[in-house]
Each structure stands twice: as C-alpha cells, then as structure tokens.
Amino acid sequence: MSFFVQELIQKSDISDILDQVLHGKRLALNDCIRLLRSDNPYALGIIGNILREKIFGKVATFVNNIILNYTNVCITYCKFCAFYRAPGDSEGYTLSVDDVVKRVAKARDQFGISQVLMQGGHNPDLRIEYYEEAFKTIKEKCPDVAIHGLSASEIDTISKVERSNTKEVLSRLKEAGLDTLPGAGAEILDDDVKSRISPLKIKSDEWLNIMKQAHELGIKSSATMMYGTGEDYEQRGRHLVKIAELQEKTGGFMSFIPWSFEPNNTKMQAEGMIKYPSGGLELLKMIAISRIVFSGLIDHLQSSWLTNGIGMAQLALTYGADDFGGTLIGEEVVSATGARSTELTSDKIITAIKQIGFQAHERNNFYDTIRVH
Numbered sequence: 136m137s138f139f140v141q142e143l144i145q146k147s148d149i150s151d152i153l154d155q156v157l158h159g160k161r162l163a164l165n166d167c168i169r170l171l172r173s174d175n176p177y178a179l180g181i182i183g184n185i186l187r188e189k190i191f192g193k194v195a196t197f198v199n200n201i202i203l204n205y206t207n208v209c210i211t212y213c214k215f216c217a218f219y220r221a222p223g224d225s226e227g228y229t230l231s232v233d234d235v236v237k238r239v240a241k242a243r244d245q246f247g248i249s250q251v252l253m254q255g256g257h258n259p260d261l262r263i264e265y266y267e268e269a270f271k272t273i274k275e276k277c278p279d280v281a282i283h284g285l286s287a288s289e290i291d292t293i294s295k296v297e298r299s300n301t302k303e304v305l306s307r308l309k310e311a312g313l314d315t316l317p318g319a320g321a322e323i324l325d326d327d328v329k330s331r332i333s334p335l336k337i338k339s340d341e342w343l344n345i346m347k348q349a350h351e352l353g354i355k356s357s358a359t360m361m362y363g364t365g366e367d368y369e370q371r372g373r374h375l376v377k378i379a380e381l382q383e384k385t386g387g388f389m390s391f392i393p394w395s396f397e398p399n400n401t402k403m404q405a406e407g408m409i410k411y412p413s414g415g416l417e418l419l420k421m422i423a424i425s426r427i428v429f430s431g432l433i434d435h436l437q438s439s440w441l442t443n444g445i446g447m448a449q450l451a452l453t454y455g456a457d458d459f460g461g462t463l464i465g466e467e468v469v470s471a472t473g474a475r476s477t478e479l480t481s482d483k484i485i486t487a488i489k490q491i492g493f494q495a496h497e498r499n500n501f502y503d504t505i506r507v508h
Contacts, residue, residue: 350387
C-alpha cells in the first residue's frame with residue numbers, strides 16, 4: 136500500500152477493524168455494525184479491493200444464463216414486489232413444462248447459455264411433479280445447462296402444497312436435476328423487517344434452515360441481501376453475521392449478492408414506506424463491507440448490476456466484487472418496476488469488464504472458468 140492509502144485508512148474511524156481483517160481475524164456483530172455506520176466508503180473500498188485482488192487478481196467472471204420466471208401467480212403478496220399477481224388475476228400466468236423447456240433450449244441454441252435461473256411466484260396450484268418434470272426434461276434436452284433454481288421460500292411453498300417437509304422436497308428436486316439454489320427470499324434476515332415488508336413469507340430461521348438442509352444434501356447455494364427497505368444498520372449487521380455463521384458450519388454458500396431494493400411500482404412506495412432506492416454510494420459500501428465480513432468464508436461476491444446499472448457494477452469490481460453476475464434475457468421481476476432495461480448479453484458484459492482493465496472469464500454454475508475472453 137502507498138503512504139497515502141495507509142494514511143487514509145489509519146485516519147478512518149474503522150482503522151482498527153480494517154487492520155484486523157487484513158490480519159485474517161473474523162469480525163463480530165459490533166464490528167459489522169461499525170462498518171455499516173462508517174461514512175468512509177473510500178477506506179472500505181481500498182480494503183475490499185485488496186482482499187479481492189489477493190484471491191482473483193484482475194479477473195472478473197460472469198455466467199451466460201437466462202432468468203426464467205415460470206409463474207407470476209403468488210400468495211405471499213410481498214410489499215416490495217411489483218411482479219406478482221394474485222390467483223385469479225387476469226394478468227397472472229404459469230408456463231407449461233413444454234414452454235419452460237422450449238425457452239431453455241432456444242436460449243442455449245441462440246445464446247449458448249450454460250445456466251438457467253428458474254424462479255417465480257409462490258403458486259399454490261403447482262405440485263412438485265411440475266418442477267420434477269421440468270427439471271428432468273431440461274436435463275434430457277439440454278444436459279449442458281445447469282439448473283440454478285427456486286428460492287428457499289418457493290421450496291417452503293412446495294412443501295406446504297405437498298404436505299411434506301422441505302428436506303424431502305429438496306431431495307426430490309435434486310434427484311430431478313436441480314444443481315444449485317439461488318439466495319432469494321432472504322431479504323433481511325430479521326423477523327421485524329420481514330413482518331413489515333413480507334409478513335406471509337418464511338421467517339429468518341426457516342430460510343437459514345432450508346439453506347442448511349440444501350448444503351447437507353450437497354446442493355450448493357448463493358446468499359443474498361436486499362437492503363434499503365427501511366432496516367437499520369444493526370439489522371443489516373445481524374443478517375451478515377447469520378450468513379457467516381451458517382457458512383462456518385456448512386461451507387455451502389458459493390457467493391454473496393447484496394442488492395438494492397427498487398421501490399418503483401411497489402406497495403412500499405405507494406404506502407410511502409420507501410420513496411427512493413438507496414443509490415450507488417450505498418451499493419459500493421455494501422460491496423466493500425460484504426468482502427470484508429466474508430473474507431476467508433465466501434470467496435465470490437456479485438457486483439449487482441441488475442438494480443444499479445452497468446457503470447455502478449464496474450465500480451463495484453474495484454470495491455471488492457469479483458463476479459459480474461449473469462447475462463439476462465427474459466427477466467421479468469426487476470423489469471416489472473420499470474426501473475431500467477434488464478436485457479444484457481455476454482458481449483456487453485465482456486466489454487464492461489475489459490473497459491476497466493479486468494480480464495473477462497466466463498464461468499459455470501460452480502464458478503469454475505469455462506472460457507477466457
């Protein structure tokens with residue numbers, strides 16, 4: 136580190152914590168809260184970038200995939216969601232298994248995807264056989280496409296429909312072809328927050344338990360945080376600590392993805408709970424803090440371009456992120472807010488990565504490099 140950088144860190148209000156991290160020490164809850172309260176994003180970013188560069192150098196990865204939102208019918212009515220439609224709504228839809236498979240096959244043939252991220256609403260009319268048939272048929276028709284699918288809350292809904300338990304559901308879905316589990320449904324792992332923004336969705340311990348069960352079955356997963364819904368710094372800190380504690384037990388989280396809540400067209404905006412998104416500076420802080428908190432625990436950190444745009448995602452790579460996330464064709468959840476176009480091809484990602492002096496590596500479901508661009 137240059138003298139200027141050392142001076143900047145030493146003069147920050149969190150210099151003791153940053154020094155601990157550089158020496159490999161694990162952070163406690165109070166340390167996390169102090170980082171979140173700090174008004175020194177530059178010092179945070181310097182350390183986040185140092186920690187990322189130690190592992191990945193100047194390499195940034197991405198995955199060539201589609202997001203397949205198979206249904207928007209949902210009975211949890213989350214206040215932060217502009218995508219869902221209640222059962223019986225004229226705008227509700229559910230894709231047939233045949234349509235699901237056709238979309239995956241078309242994306243593989245047209246765009247060369249290696250992953251499908253399959254997520255939707257909590258639809259009480261869908262039995263587990265729907266998912267099993269979809270996964271098995273995808274694997275038969277497109278064996279080279281990995282299935283990264285279904286949030287913990289979708290798993291919970293299937294278990295309720297089947298009057299089964301979540302571990303049995305996970306086991307059956309793995310047998311059918313499910314490869315990895317996305318981290319959606321976590322939001323903020325604090326039940327006071329959940330009772331305010333998504334009272335009908337699974338609680339914090341249930342999300343953590345489903346992830347633990349998945350890891351025990353050999354199903355790797357991502358972890359997420361949707362911040363900017365009115366939570367305080369202690370609640371954010373507890374979320375980070377809960378993820379870290381589970382990772383220490385199972386080692387099953389491959390990546391962490393902090394993303395900013397987009398209030399446009401949601402009940403939260405309509406009710407005056409949240410008027411504006413958190414903004415770019417908050418994203419950079421969250422990226423750097425995530426890299427610091429999960430140092431030595433979770434290697435991969437996504438830049439969260441979807442809710443913050445390409446330019447902020449480029450900056451996020453210099454604050455500790457190492458992964459650009461995925462290409463997007465056909466995404467409907469964030470696009471329902473009208474915030475921005477959510478179409479992004481691999482060429483655009485490669486260009487964005489190279490523009491800031493990084494090497495672009497295409498990865499698979501498990502973050503292994505499959506192509507160097």
